[in-house]
Amino acid sequence: MRFRSLRFATISISPARPKTLLHLRRFLSSSIAARIPPPMAASEESLRQALAEKQSAVDAQAHAVRALKARPGGAAQAEIDAAVEALKALKVDAGAAARRLQAALSNNGDGAAASSREAFRQAVVNTLERRLFYIPSFKIYRGVAGLYDYGPPGCAVKSNVLAFWRQHFVLEENMLEVDCPCVTPEVVLKASGHVEKFTDLMVKDEKTGTCYRADHLLKDFCKEKLEKDLTLSPEKAAELKHVIMVLDDLSAEELGAKLKEYGITAPDTKNPLSDLYPFNLMFQTSIGPSGLSPGYMRPETAQGIFVNFKDLYYYNGNKLPFAAAQIGQAFRNEISPRQGLLRVREFTLAEIEHFVDPDDKSHPKFVDVANLEFLMFPREEQLAGKSAKPMILGEAVLKEKSGVPLVAHEKFPEPREVEKLVIVPSKKELGLAFKGSQKMVVEALEAMSEKEALEMKATLESKGEMDFHVCTLGKTVSIMKKMVSISMDKKKEHQRVFTPSVIEPSFGIGRIIYCLFEHSFYTRQSKAEDEQLNVFSFPPLVAPIKCTVFPLIKTQKFDDVAKIIAKSLTAAGISHIIDITGTSIGKRYARTDEIGVPFAITVDSTTSVTIRERDSKQQIRVSIDEVASVVKEVTDGQSTWGDVMWRYPTHSAAHTEEE
C-alpha cells in the first residue's frame, strides 16, 4: 500500500524546545476538514456582476412603471403596457442571469457537485457503520459526540495499517520506538505550552448555553451565504471567500469582530451569542489520591519523545541524526466534533521526531528520494486559496529552506568557562536510610532544578535536614545534610552545546483509515441490474479479511473440503472466514465484497476449487493442495493476480455472481 498523499499527515520543523513547538506546528498541513474553496472563478464574478446589473435594471423599470401609473391625470394605457412588457422582459433576463450564476456555483463544487459528493460520502459511511467498520461509541446510552468504536473489520484494517506503518517507518528506518503513558502531569504540558495555548475559541448560545466553535460558525455562515444568497455583490462574495481562506489566521479579536459584523446568531435557536473565549482542549484529571497533582490526557504523543530525548540520544550512541517514533492514543476535548473519524475526541496518533543537527541536516538516504514527486500544500498556497500541488521533493526542500526560520539554537564558543550545578547524592547514606527506595530518592535529588537544589543547600546548611517530596515514591522523606552534596562548580565546556532541530511528521491513523475507506469504495450494479452493490477495493495488505471459503452447495463433502482449506489457511497465517450458510453464492460474494475481502474460494468439487478476485470477478481453478499457498502468494504481494491468472486455468463456467 502506498498512501496517495500526505493529506492527513502534518509535518513541522522546529528546534526541539517543547515551548516553541506548539507555535510552529502545521508548517505543511491539509485535511478534508479544512479543504479551502478555489478562488472565485472569473465567470462567477462576471455572473454576479451581470445579475446585479439586471436586478438594478428591473428595480429601475419597476420604479418607472409605478411612476407612470401614479402620474396625475394618468399616463396613456399603451405607454403603461409597453413599460410593463419591458419590465417583464427585464425580469426574464434577471431570472436567466440568476440561473446562470446558480449553475456556475454548482460547477464550482459548491452546489450540485457538493451534494453528490455528500451523497457518496453518506453511502460510504452507511456501509461502514452497517458492517461495523466503526460505529458511534456508547450508542446504547445515546452516545457521545466524537467518540467511535472500531468493530471487527475496522479493527483489522487499523491493525494492518499500524503494522505497515511500523514496518515502513520504524523497522525500515531503524527508528527508536517509545510507548509512553497518556496520563501526563501538568508540569510537562505547562513546559510545552499546552496548558496556556492549546485552546480553541468558543462562543455560547446566551440562552441555552450550547457551545460552538467560533471559527466553525463564521465559516458555516460564509459558505451558506455564498451558496444561497444570489444577490451578493461580487465584492461581498470575494470578501466572504477571503474570510474562509484566512480563517485559521484570524486573531481572537478579528474573529469576534467578524461574528458581530455579520450578526451571526446561534444556528439552532437564533439566540444571541456570548463573547468568544478560549477553551482548553485537554481533558483534565487528577493524579494520585491526594487530589493535589493536576494532570491531563496527552493531546499528542510528541511530548513522550521529547522528555526522553537525553536517554534516546544516549541509546543512539550520542549521535545525530536519529528518529524516534510513537504510536498511541491522543485526546482532544473538541468543542464540536465533526465528520465521523476526521475530527474526534480520542484518536490513535503515530508521530515521528527526526532529531537533526541544525548545522548539518544531511540524511544518507535523501538522495534516494530527492526525485520523487509528492502532492504538497504549502502554507502560501493555502492562504492564497489555491489547491495542493505536486512538487519534486528535492526542489521542495530547496524551497521548504527559505521557509520558516530555524529559531534559536544555543551555541557556546569553546572552550568556555561555565557555572554548573553539581548534585552528588551519597548513595551509601541514602541506602542506609531508605534501603529499597534509595534509587528513587537518588533520582529525585538529581532531578532537582537549580532553584530547588540551592534552596535545599541553604536549608541543609542552616537546619541540617529537610522534608523532600519524592513523586516516584508518592511520599515525603527527610533528607539529612550528610546524604547529599550540592555545589556550583566552575567548569570548562569543551563540547559544543546545541539544541537539535526537529522534523515532526504526524499521522492521524483514523484519518488515514477514513481516507482509505473513501478511496476504496465503489458501487456496481448487480447482474440482475436491480440493486447497487457496494465494494471496498482494499489492497490485500490492509483488507480486514484476506479470503473467504464457500461450499457451493450445502453438502457434507464440500463442508469437509472447506474445513480442510480453512485449516491450511490458518497454518499459512491468512485471516479468513468460512460461510456455510448455503445462501446463494452471488449473495455471499456481495456480502464479502462489501467488507473488501479480496479473494473468495468456492468449493465445487472435492479435488479442486475456484479462486475469485473481488474487483475483476475473474476466477481461476486451483487444486486443493495448492490453494492456501496461491492465496498467500497474492496477499503477501509476492505475485499479482495477473501472475497467477497466467499460471492457472481460468474458470470459464464462472459461478453466477447473482442468482
Added chain:
Amino acid sequence: MRFRSLRFATISISPARPKTLLHLRRFLSSSIAARIPPPMAASEESLRQALAEKQSAVDAQAHAVRALKARPGGAAQAEIDAAVEALKALKVDAGAAARRLQAALSNNGDGAAASSREAFRQAVVNTLERRLFYIPSFKIYRGVAGLYDYGPPGCAVKSNVLAFWRQHFVLEENMLEVDCPCVTPEVVLKASGHVEKFTDLMVKDEKTGTCYRADHLLKDFCKEKLEKDLTLSPEKAAELKHVIMVLDDLSAEELGAKLKEYGITAPDTKNPLSDLYPFNLMFQTSIGPSGLSPGYMRPETAQGIFVNFKDLYYYNGNKLPFAAAQIGQAFRNEISPRQGLLRVREFTLAEIEHFVDPDDKSHPKFVDVANLEFLMFPREEQLAGKSAKPMILGEAVLKEKSGVPLVAHEKFPEPREVEKLVIVPSKKELGLAFKGSQKMVVEALEAMSEKEALEMKATLESKGEMDFHVCTLGKTVSIMKKMVSISMDKKKEHQRVFTPSVIEPSFGIGRIIYCLFEHSFYTRQSKAEDEQLNVFSFPPLVAPIKCTVFPLIKTQKFDDVAKIIAKSLTAAGISHIIDITGTSIGKRYARTDEIGVPFAITVDSTTSVTIRERDSKQQIRVSIDEVASVVKEVTDGQSTWGDVMWRYPTHSAAHTEEE
C-alpha cells in the same frame, strides 16, 4: 512462545450483566503482588514454641538470680555463681533456638531467600532500566509514581507479545475484535457499578496528609512482624499469617479494626492515621465544553465489548457462542503504585469475553484441550494459604461447574404476552427538519429508555413539542409531535429471551512482559571471570531485535558485506542492528546478549560469515547468500537452532567471546 502459566491473567465467569460483573471478578486470580506465604510449617510452629519456652526459662532464671542477690543477709556467692552460670546456659540455649527459628524463616522464603530474590529482581530491573526496556515516565520532571515509558527494546517486545496474542486468540479463534475509546461517559460506568464500587480503602497520615492503601499497611505490618519479631508466640504468628491470607476478603470494618488493634501508624512518620474511607480508582474528567458531562478514563476494556453486545451478536449471525476481544489502555489511579510494571496507573489490557448460552456451554474445540494440564490457583487454595497447583482442564471444568453459581438468567415461558415500548421516529419529518443530522436524531430517539420515552410522549401530547438533547450531535433540538410516535404495545414473545453467560480471560500485558523479563534473565561469568554478564534468553518470537551484524574488524570490505547482509535481512523482514563501532567482538556480543538478541552474524570474510546463538554461544558458518534465509528460518520457528547446527559446519575457531 508459550506463557508458562496464566499467573497474570484473571478469568471471571458471570452472566453478561455489567452490574454483576464487578463483584464476580477474580474467580481465579494470582499475581506476584498478591503472592501468599505458604501455611506455617510445622517446624516453624514448634521452633516458635521452643523459643518461647526457652525464653520464659531465661526469664524465670533471671528472676531467681535477682532474688538470690536481693536476699536479706545475702546468699552464698557459690549459690549465686551457680545460678548465673545456669542463666548463661539458658541464654545460650535461647539464642540457639532463636537462630534455628531465624533459619527456618529464611528457608520459608521470608528471610535470606527473600533477600536473594530481591537482589535478583534488582539486577533484572537495573538492566531493564539501563537498556531502556522501560523507565519511569517524566523522569526529567521528577516523575510520577506508577507510570512507565517503554523504550525501544521494551516497545519491540510489547509489540511482539501483542502480535502473538492477537494471532493466538483473535485470529486463530476468529474472535471479533473491537477498539473502543478510553474516555467513557459516567452513565456507562454507573451502570457497570464502577462509579459506586471501584474503590480501594485508604488512610491518611493525620499530620502530613500522605495517603496509604489500608490493606498494604496491614500486610506490611504483619510481614515485618513475622520476619523480625522472634518473640511472637506461635498463636500470634498464626494469626498474622491468617490475616495476610484473608486480606482481600476483609470488610472495611474488619480492616479498620485490625489497623486499630495492632496500633498501626504511618510508616514514614509514625504519625497517627485517619479512619479508612473508600477512594475511587478511576481518573475522572469532563467530556465536552459545557463542563456538565462527567466522564472517566476506563478502568478496564470490557465495557466497550458489553455495550456493543447486540451489534456483535448480529455480526455473528445471531448465534452463540462467540468471543469478542479488545486490546487497549486502561487507567487506575492507584493509591500507592508498586513493583515496577506490576501495579501501575496506566496499562495495556487485553481482554476477551466469551459469550455463551447459559444452558449450553459446549464448545466445539473443548475436546482438543480437555486433557491439557495447567497451573491453576483456585480461590479455595488461595484462602487456605496453599500454592497454585497443576490441574487437568477437563477435571477443573467439572469442578470450575460446582463453583460460583451462574446468577439469574432471565427466561420467559413461551409464547407469552409482554408489553413493549415501541418508538417509531418519522424519518421523513426528521429528515425535513434536521437534514444531515437526521440519522443521529433518529438513533437518539430510538435509544431512549422507557422512562424517557414515556415522559416525551406525555410532553408531546400536552405541549406539542419538546427540547431533546442529542449527545452525538452535542446539542439540543426541538422535537415536534409529528416527528415521533411512542406507544406501549402488547406483543406475543415467541423466542426465548435470556442473558448470555460470560467467561472473561483478562491479560495485563505489562505484567506478562515483566514476567517474561524475569523468567528470561540470567547472568554468566565473562571468559576472563572478572565480570558478571547479563543475558535475556528471549525466544526469537518476542526478542526485540532478532539479529545483529558485526564486521569482525574495522575494514571497508567487511563493512560492505555487513551492509549487503543488512539489506537482505530487511528484505526478509527481520529486525536487526548493525554495529560497526569496532569495539572488541566480545564486548559487542555481551552488549547484544544483554538485550536478548538471539543471533549474531559476524563478518570475518567476504564469502561466508558466522552465526552465533546467544545462549549456547555455538557458531555455524554460512555463505553470505544464505545467511538471511537461515536466520529467518530459526526466528520464524520453522527450524530450531539444533536443526541448522546439523546442516551447517560448526565454526570451531570461534571468535573470542571476550578479548
